[in-house]
Amino acid sequence: MGLRKLALLGAAIVSAGMIAATTAPNDAWAQNEQFIPGLVYRTGAYAPNGIPFADGVADYIALLNARDGGINGVKITFEECETGYATDRGVECYERLKGKGPTGASYFSPLSTGITFALTEKAPGDKIPLITMGYGRADSRDGAVFEWNFPLLGTYWTAANVAVQHIAKEMGGFDKLKGKKIALLYHDSPYGKEPIAALEVMSKKYGFEFLPIPVPAPGSEQKSQWLQIRQQKPDYVLLWGWGVMNSAAVTEAGNVNYPRDKMIGVWWSGAEPDVVPAGEKGAGYKALMLQHPAGKSAVYADLEKFVIAPGKSLAKPDEIGSVLYNRGLINSMLGTESIRTAMAKFGNKPMTGEQVRWGIEHLDLTAERIKQLGFEGMIGPIKVSCADHEGTRLSRVHQWDGKKWNVISDWYTADDAVIAPLVKDTASKYATEKKITPRDCSKES
């Protein structure tokens, strides 16, 4: 057989296979199962941060299945799909997974601002909520306009506000901010640009000079940006990076000898993979916390017993207890607790996306319930409502000492006087552009 014939044959087989694979009917589903999809990235420039998060997400679901047999007797099925942080692959994964399980996907957590923007357009039509914990559109906390988006635990505007509060505290008061210079070193994508609007407002309010410095994605090359920082000598540098950009920024800061303790990263720039590659140079670097620290809370006892010891965990030993692994656990916890909330109203059976959405909107985790779940010290109480899809606006700051993260601040609450007008403004702009009539939250129950 000649090579050309082989190629012809190959092309025929591949095209037949493609048709078969893409048109194959869905498998039959067991009736008493709740399907949770996982959009992950275990490869590419953002994999160092994507892997521990994905492992945490999967391990908490494995724990619920092994310990409790799911949620209220409904077993959870879970499937991952690799997005590589690329928007078009993320959309493909979403389409692939959204119809699985007897009631379809419960919710999506894409862990990418770009994919979140794309799915924001699709979720209302498919009636599947998006849980974008600590990321996504900052204005999507306005549940009247963004019915299906839930940026739980904090938005980028909350983060920007808390970062400025912390700087003011270190300097000795908001009046000391006047005339100071704060730079924002950001990933040049929707993710990195989100905080700019809030920082511009605050720079006017408090009188500091705001200096945005973009870094082209993926951000491994930052020499010229740090040259600019050296010339401009900002008093503080806020770091809004992800993946390889974070460790590159911390390393470059060390190279140009910018004081690491004058750098504050967002909560996506404050985990072990961001500072460990920088070695000694990372010591002193600070970052916001999406409330939770590194380390092990009470839930780890069960996790060890039901998931890690039997070898069901996806995580490598050094990931367990790390910042992003914890965040993955919390993401799954908030999602599954929302499903539980929905079940309390609709009955103990698999929930549809619409019912889960109701559950997230009525999620109310008290300090007591959080303790019961084994997450004490990880997050503060959270109460979601139609008007507030963020649920809470708390954050803390932690600092890397070269070996581990230490919490160095008290809880900050973001100043809603700064953020709320911005949210209202951009959300209503979105509503006009998309011709959405906002819900009346006073009439929602």
Next chain:
Amino acid sequence: MFYREAGQYKASYESDQAIFPIAQDRIAMLALLLIAFIAVPLLASEYVYRAVLIPVVILSLAAIGLNVLMGYCGQVSLGSGAFMGVGAYAAYNLAIRLPFLNPFVCVLLGGFVSAAVGIAFGVPSLRIKGFYLACATLAAQFFADWAFLRIKWITNDTPSGSVNAPPLQLFGFDLSSPTANYLVSLVFTVVLALAAKNIVRGHVGRQWMAIRDMDIAAEIIGVRPMYAKLTAFAVSSFLIGVAGALWAFVYLGSWEPAAFSIDRSFQLMFMVIIGGLGSILGSVLGAAFIVLLPIFLNQALPPFGALFDWKISTATVSNFESMIFGALIVFFLVVEPNGLARLWSVAKEKLRLWPFPH
């Protein structure tokens, strides 16, 4: 046996110069169109629409656009992602600034804006050729990336730089369902592909091919290089721009400049090279190959691994996908450097003789 033209006499110039001079080809094409317009909407699931058909259809149009420039006129371009972006952002700006315009009118107008930008960036092609022209079009890519990121007016001052398409409607009908999305993209692609096919068969296309094959000889026999090259840039950018606007409005719905980055340019270039330079059919085959193969590999590997009791992790699947995809591209190019379109014509030659090859 079935594919034989014996007995089909051509008695007029029209029948001799038809796009498909052989009756069987006409029937096959008609059948294909019937399948695409009628059978597919009856059968396809939402996943097939959103993940397979719509991207293939829209990117086919973009690949046809690039093929006009690279395959027919011989001008290498690395800026096709930028021209898609120009089409998308132009359509977006028209839609929000002139809200009375229908989104699909904006899509077409976006194509015209892209054509104008294409002509501007095509001017250097009058003096520079080959790899040097590739560098010049690369400048278009970088300029467009910069403009979409930095000029806030283009993105209507959104805080994140990400913009949203307007709701898709036509004469009061809501066209947001996957079937409607697919049909709309298909209509655009089929109509514009037919137009492109006729342009490349006509005097303009012949001028392009003359320039491609030897520009000095073409100039001596009276082809105006400026006219030929700039029309190629204009037509190509128009098609790519319309594809970009459709990609943004129909497929993505919300997008950021990264959707039209240099990666998109390379992807389109691979489609054209793998599909076959200088072939409209090749552009479609190339688009299908580049879009579908990774998805196919990604879905086929876990069941394949399960046959050998091997549970492949998500990361391994993704790594294998890249490796096999790369290896297959190299294999196809070694075996058939003229692309999938050439494979198809070889198959047709064989079919003509089948079942008696000698």
